Structures are given as C-alpha cells and as structure tokens.
Amino acid sequence: MIPNFKSHPWHGIAVGPDAPNVVTVFVEIVPSDTIKYEVDKETGFLKVDRPQKFSNIIPAVYGFVPRTYCDEEVKKLAIERGSTDVTEGDHDPLDILVLSSHNIHSGGLLMDAIPIGGFKMIDKGEADDKIISVLVDDQVYGHIRDISELPKAEVSRLQHYFLTYKNLPFEPANCRIDEIYGADHAKEVIVASQKDYAKNYGG
Known part of the structure; x- marks a missing residue:
C-alpha cells in the first residue's frame, strides 16, 4: 500500500495552471479568527502566531500563494515603483487576501482566486506586498477584475487593516502603504515572487 502523505502547503502545492491570472490560495486566517495563524515553514502545519490583542479583525480570507517567495525580485519591483x-523582501510567501460573499469558517484549505490589485506595503524596510483578489465564481465579487471596480x-477598509494590524498603543507604526495598484501590477508581483521562489528553492 502506498502511503498517502499530505503535501506541504507552501512547497508541495502548485500555484495553478493559469497563474498569475488565477492563483491557488492556501488560507491561514478567516474573519472570525481572534488568533493569527500562519503556516509553520518546517512542518507545513498551521500554528498560532499570536493572539490578536486589540480590535483588529481580518476583513476577508487571508493566506498566501504557494511556491512564491518575496526576495530580490519583489524588492526590485518595489524600488522601481x-x-x-x-x-x-520579507522572506515569506506572497500574502493574498480573498474577497468573498461567503462565510468561510476556518483556515487550512485551498481556493482559487483572481488577483485584482494590491498594496505596496513597506514594513521596516521590507517589501511586503498584499495582493487583493476575489474568489472564483463568487456571486458578489466574482465578476471584478481590477481593484478600481471596488x-x-x-479599499479604505482593507488599507486600514493592513496599516494598523501590527500597531501597539502609544508606539509609532512601522509599516506604510506606498501604492495601491491594479491587477496588471499585482500579476507582476506574483511572477516576481515565483522567480524569487525558484531562485531560492528550485522549481
């Protein structure tokens, strides 16, 4: 009998045959979570990163694009902009937020999403792009193809979350958003992160 091993969500799952137009997303956090989860890079299991200490609630499904990495190519794009x-780069898989009208109850699952734009976020000197996408075939968001249609x-609600989710009272913010960009540049960031992954991990 052949053992059935679970694929590592970062390294063992394909980004999708139509990337960067449609990408696979591994979901880490959903809006009902009061704890921030992230994938443990060594084991591939979801682990507790930190309890949310304040009133920041993730506004949509949040995760990463498999087989991506934010390093020199992603940094270069940020500098060019x-x-x-x-x-x-922030040395993590590429972050992605998925808009959907459906109530998705938990992380640890896969979904297909269409990138529509993103935020050029700089966190303590690191390029930490946040791709904004819509769930494929979603009844409310599924027709949207660019962030300008939102x-x-x-857009302000999403921007506010990313500018405040790491804030602590009485301490200055360490991150900023330099640009809100559309679908075309979001796809460039995805391709750059795929190149960074290939350089660092092969493939």
Whole structure:
C-alpha cells in the first residue's frame, strides 16, 4: 500500500495552471479568527502566531500563494515603483487576501482566486506586498477584475487593516502603504515572487 502523505502547503502545492491570472490560495486566517495563524515553514502545519490583542479583525480570507517567495525580485519591483528605502523582501510567501460573499469558517484549505490589485506595503524596510483578489465564481465579487471596480470604502477598509494590524498603543507604526495598484501590477508581483521562489528553492 502506498502511503498517502499530505503535501506541504507552501512547497508541495502548485500555484495553478493559469497563474498569475488565477492563483491557488492556501488560507491561514478567516474573519472570525481572534488568533493569527500562519503556516509553520518546517512542518507545513498551521500554528498560532499570536493572539490578536486589540480590535483588529481580518476583513476577508487571508493566506498566501504557494511556491512564491518575496526576495530580490519583489524588492526590485518595489524600488522601481518609487520605494527607494526598501532593503529586502520579507522572506515569506506572497500574502493574498480573498474577497468573498461567503462565510468561510476556518483556515487550512485551498481556493482559487483572481488577483485584482494590491498594496505596496513597506514594513521596516521590507517589501511586503498584499495582493487583493476575489474568489472564483463568487456571486458578489466574482465578476471584478481590477481593484478600481471596488467601492472606495472597501479599499479604505482593507488599507486600514493592513496599516494598523501590527500597531501597539502609544508606539509609532512601522509599516506604510506606498501604492495601491491594479491587477496588471499585482500579476507582476506574483511572477516576481515565483522567480524569487525558484531562485531560492528550485522549481
């Protein structure tokens, strides 16, 4: 009998045959979570990163794109777009947020998403892009193809979360968003992160 091993969610799952137009997403956190989970890079299991100490609630499903990595190519893109103080990528898989009208109850699952834009986030000198996407075939969001089609209030809500989710009272913020970009640049970031992955891990 052949053993049935579970694939590592970062290294063992394909980004998808139509990437970067449609990408596989491994979900780590959902809006009902009061604890921030992330994949343990060594084992592939979800682990507790930290309890959410304050009122920051993730506004949509959040995870990463498998077989991506944010290093020199992602840093280069940030610098080309004007973020001259960037020193490196954040050395993690590429973060992605998925908009959906459905109540997804837990992480640890896969879904297909269409990138529509993103935030050029700089965190302590690291390029830490946040890709914004929509769930394939979602009844409310599934037709959207660019972040410009979202209501401005929705974009502001997402932006506010990423600017505040690491904040501590009475301490200055260490991150900023230099640019809100559309679908075309989001796909460039995905491709850059795939190149960074290939350089560091092969493939």
